[in-house]
Amino acid sequence: MKKCLFFLLISFLLSYAGFSQARIALVGGIHTSTVIEKNDVPGFDEFKKGYSNRTGGHFGIIADLPLNGSDRFSFQPGIIFQNKGRKYFNNDTSSSPVQSLTYNQLINYVDLPLNLVVKFPLSAKTKFIIGAGPYLSAFYNGKETTETFYKNGDFIEDKNEDLPVGNAEGKYAVINYGIGALAGLEFGRVMLTANASQGLNDFYRSPDHDGSFRHRVIGATLGIFLGQKPLPPAPKDRDKDGIPDTDDACPDEPGNSITNGCPDRDGDGIADKDDNCPGEAGTKKYLGCPVPDTDKDGINDEKDKCPDTPGLAKYDGCPIPDTDNDGINDEEDQCPEIAGLAKYKGCPIPDSDKDGINDEEDNCPQVAGVKENYGCPPVAKEITEKVDKAARQIQFTVNKAELTSASYKVLDEVIAILNQDKTLKLTIEGHTSADGNKLSNQKLSEQRANAVKVYLTSKYIDPERLTAIGYGSSKPLNDGKTSVERNQNRRVHLKLSN
8 A cells, every 4th residue: 555655646746747847857865864852851861872873765756847937946846765763772881781772763754855946057067956845754664673682691672563653652653744955966867966854843752751753864866867848949148148149238248137248347237348447346427437535545535525635434534633733633632722732742831830931941830930030939139139249249360260268258148048048049150251262261151150159069059959151251241341341241140040
């Protein structure tokens, strides 16, 4: 009865193919099958390591039915006799009396695959094919065998070659279904494919525990087509681009449907014959060329608000702005709306004491002062007058930088003032008349200023508070026409500051 059913199905498929634009192929091959079992039995994860695949064969016929008169897509139903199942082996080395256990679950089916196949031409006679679809599977026959070897030498073999079918526990389902896929090559009348299928329902119900039992098969198939009815003659296509000459604007050059059969090297949808930049993807607006980027900043002119100046996408193609025009861009400028210096991160030179004299010129940046005293508070008038008076009494040996003894007493008064206010600083300026050599006068003025500084430091005045400068004859008090005027130009000037 089972064999009659099998041949009846084959006869039906052959009959159906006779009324369609189809080919029939005899197919066969080898495969490996296994059972995907899932259950909650304790220790099953370790137990299932003993299962292995069953290697088997399959054979049958398939029909290749072109869809819509095209050889690109086809429907491939088939009738395939297929071995499925699994094997189990356990070599027990524990304290059990069993030495080893072998169990085979071998089931045979008649599968009815229903695949939709797509074919991609590789050459005049060779096509790459790929397909997938559901399948129905009818139980044909099967057997279960168990071989038990005991450590004492005993052996027990149990066979069941008439497997029960139905939906009850311990029985095999009559109908199984799932999904399959294939991929391979077709060489004229020969087809070679790799196949895989996965069952989607349980083919068996265990009497011992609840679980899921589903087939999985992977294999290879060789098919030989027996013949085919001729398809309508294909329209002429001289350039073999799949577009009939009647619809091909460039019938002698391979192209694509978007460009009406004309070449399009850059794939921008504009035929090379109409493309001013055939090797570079572009747009119709620019006659096949890319949107220009005049300033080469990576932002095309259509999106660039400063198309002639390189910029950043963040600023719509414009450079980082410099709102206060101080040469420091706003991203680095902590005072973006007030011109400043890089030294102060784009802010103006600070004036910490708010006295109108910036910190770089202010000797007392934390105390408000006056410009005349370099940003420090003004020195008391009476102290300034005392120092000025002392300065006028400083005398040196003629044409030398040696202080006279009378000058020491005068300078001691200045020392007393400096000791009373440790914040005071003193600038010692040496001056000469215009008589004599200019370079000699310059050197003499420097030496006399330093002579005063040396005396003050000898009295423990911190040299850091003292500055000695020689001006030579560059800053006269008068024209120096008379001896009195020239004597007045020969002087030491003392300036107090904070």
